[in-house]
Amino acid sequence: MNKFNYPAFDKNQNLQDKLPMAVKVFSDEQARALINLRQRYEVWIEAERGLAKLPYGLARKEVGGRAYLYEIRDRKGNGKSLGPWSEAFAAKLDAYRREKETLKARISASKSALDESASIARALRVxxxxxxxxxxxxxxxxxxxxxxxxxxxxxxxxxxxxxxxxxxxxxxxxxxxxxxxxxxxxxxxxxxxxxxxxxxxxxxxxxxxxxxxxxxxxxxxxxxxxxxxxxxxxxxxxxxxxxxxxxxxxxxxxxxxxxxxxxxxxxxxxxxxxxxxxxxxxxxxxxxxxxxxxxxxxxxxxxxxxxxxxxxxxxxxxxxxxxxxxxxxxxxxxxxxxxxxxxxxxxxxxxxx
Incomplete structure (x- = not known):
């Protein structure tokens, strides 16, 4: 095997003077920006994951004069019936809407803070x-x-x-x-x-x-x-x-x-x-x-x-x-x-x- 391409060193010289450090340490501002970025990203992604786990949509639909709870799968409105409308389904739909709105609000608020941290980190050239x-x-x-x-x-x-x-x-x-x-x-x-x-x-x-x-x-x-x-x-x-x-x-x-x-x-x-x-x-x-x-x-x-x-x-x-x-x-x-x-x-x- 050939040797790696490391430079030759004079053993009488101080290695610290001959070779720069492998890592140039982040400034306090850069380190702080990256810590804040991580913290705010975790808040944002947790809310995004929560929203992703919810059904794309739930809706009350009437078919042939009878009401059903439908799970909507896409923007085109395709979906499947979960069964005839009932008080339990009414409560399920209300809870779904509340949770979805709560998560959307968390995403919006956390995204603003995250964007601010990312902008600062970018400006600091991390x-x-x-x-x-x-x-x-x-x-x-x-x-x-x-x-x-x-x-x-x-x-x-x-x-x-x-x-x-x-x-x-x-x-x-x-x-x-x-x-x-x-x-x-x-x-x-x-x-x-x-x-x-x-x-x-x-x-x-x-x-x-x-x-x-x-x-x-x-x-x-x-x-x-x-x-x-x-x-x-x-x-x-x-x-x-x-x-x-x-x-x-x-x-x-x-x-x-x-x-x-x-x-x-x-x-x-x-x-x-x-x-x-x-x-x-x-x-x-x-x-x-x-x-x-x-x-x-x-x-x-x-x-x-x-x-x-x-x-x-x-x-x-x-x-x-x-x-x-x-x-x-x-x-x-x-x-x-x-x-x-x-x-x-x-x-x-x-x-x-």
Whole structure:
């Protein structure tokens, strides 16, 4: 194996002077804005989830001279009868209307506060993700898919790692022209088109790429790729789309403890990202950087991203320890990459706290 591209160091020089810190710590204002963003996002999304769980609509309808309570499914008024009208149904309809109005009021009030926090964070130039990612992540969170069904596994995860580190990760590539999600559901799904319904709810123009069945594209050619570990791929319903190709290396991203952060898009809108444990993410990237199946133009970015992220974990994420216990967990494919990093990186820098 070739050595990683770390610069040469003069052992007589102070490493602190030779190499900048991996993480540039957020200012007090930036940190405060991100804390407020998270708190206000959680209030807003809780109300959004509550509204999403309610029926699209309930209404009293008369058919053939008799009254019924109908559950409305869509804007066209399609629905089904829940049974003949009764006092119990009258109370059910009143309770539904009250709850719906209460949730709408909470959403409106919390959205105003959330927009204010997002605007402040954007003005303070905190790390941001592409605009196209936001609507998909918000809809996924509204459907509670970020808590076990889907994981952000591509470059968009980098912004979440920066927030986890409490600052900007030096020179870490964070731009991408597509969006990678991993299917991680542990319970087998039958006929539910969970991923496809999500994408179509965000943008009705999404279609499956017939040449790459794991990829969907919208009318603006924005691409969403669905990946999966072999242990999870079979849990997706056979009718769901896009269809992920089981990749053994995706198993590594299920290890450890996921990162969970609320970020903002470049347009100032908020989104929640749940991403793999940064240690496993970085080591998988190192492994990918030397795989012949990987696109040659992506290998260099993979290595740079991985090395910088490992440095940031070592420097600013003590809650993700890089120690003997972690090393003992590594499979044979990843252990050599971790050892090379520990041997070739500069000596650990002084803690920043």
């Amino acid at each position: 790390p941001m993700i592409a605009n196209e990612v936001g609507p998909i992540l918000r809809e996924a969170d509204r459907r509670e898919l970020l808590d076990g069904a889907l994981l952000v596994v591509g470059t968009n995860a980098v912004v979440a790692y920066a927030l986890e580190a409490g600052g900007f990760i030096r020179d870490l590539p964070d731009e991408t022209a597509d969006f990678d999600l991993a299917w991680t559901e542990t319970d087998p799904q039958q006929d539910a088109q969970i991923v496809w319904d999500l994408l179509k709810a965000v943008d009705a123009t999404f279609t499956v790429n017939t040449e790459r069945s794991f990829q969907a594209r919208n009318a603006k050619a924005y691409e969403v790729e669905i990946l999966a570990a072999p242990s999870r791929a079979a849990n997706m319903a056979r009718t769901d789309r896009p269809r992920p190709i089981p990749l053994p290396e995706q198993e590594w991203l299920l290890e450890g403890r996921a990162v969970d952060q609320v970020v903002i898009c470049r347009d100032g809108s908020p989104a929640r990202i749940v991403a793999p444990d940064p240690r496993w993410f970085a080591l998988q990237k190192l492994w990918m950087s030397e795989q012949s199946k990987r696109h040659p133009l992506k290998r260099g970015k993979d290595m740079k991203q991985a090395l910088l992220l490992l440095d940031a974990v070592a420097e600013a994420m003590p809650h993700y320890p890089l120690d003997e216990a972690f090393e003992a967990m590594l499979p044979g494919e990843l252990a050599p990459y971790y050892l090379r990093w520990t041997e070739q990186r500069p000596d650990p820098r002084s803690p920043r706290w």
